[in-house]
Amino acid sequence: xxxxxxxxxxxxxxxxxxxxxxxxxxxxxxxxxxxxxxxxxxxxxxxxxxxxxxxxxxxxxxxxxxxxxxxxxxxxxxxxxxxxxxxxxxxx
Numbered sequence: 001x002x003x004x005x006x007x008x009x010x011x012x013x014x015x016x017x018x019x020x021x022x023x024x025x026x027x028x029x030x031x032x033x034x035x036x037x038x039x040x041x042x043x044x045x046x047x048x049x050x051x052x053x054x055x056x057x058x059x060x061x062x063x064x065x066x067x068x069x070x071x072x073x074x075x076x077x078x079x080x081x082x083x084x085x086x087x088x089x090x091x092x
Contacts, residue, residue: 002037004029007044016040 004021005028006014013022014029016036021029028048031037041047062083063069064076074083 001030001032003048004031004037004040004045005048007046014040014045 006023009027011023013020015021016039017033019033019036021031021036021040023029029040029045031040061070061072062074064071064079064081065083066081067076067079069076069078071077075081076083
């Protein structure tokens with residue numbers, strides 16, 4: 001099952017192949033048919049990103065070049081070294 005979001009908040013329901021999907025209280029459509037998911041995506045719908053920090057994406061922020069500590073800031077909070085070079089990106 002996929003959680004699909006409409007490209008516009010005003011869309012409250014959509015019909016695909018004789019089946020009507022209605023938005024739930026969280027603003028997403030629960031779709032189980034893979035053909036319907038493809039059809040919705042082709043019309044501008046997209047999968048809900050309920051967790052923007054996926055467990056597979058641990059490469060965010062910066063790594064201190066002195067002690068190797070990971071941080072969101074250029075200045076390391078462990079050793080205080082001022083990192084100049086960005087070693088990790090924030091999803092770019």
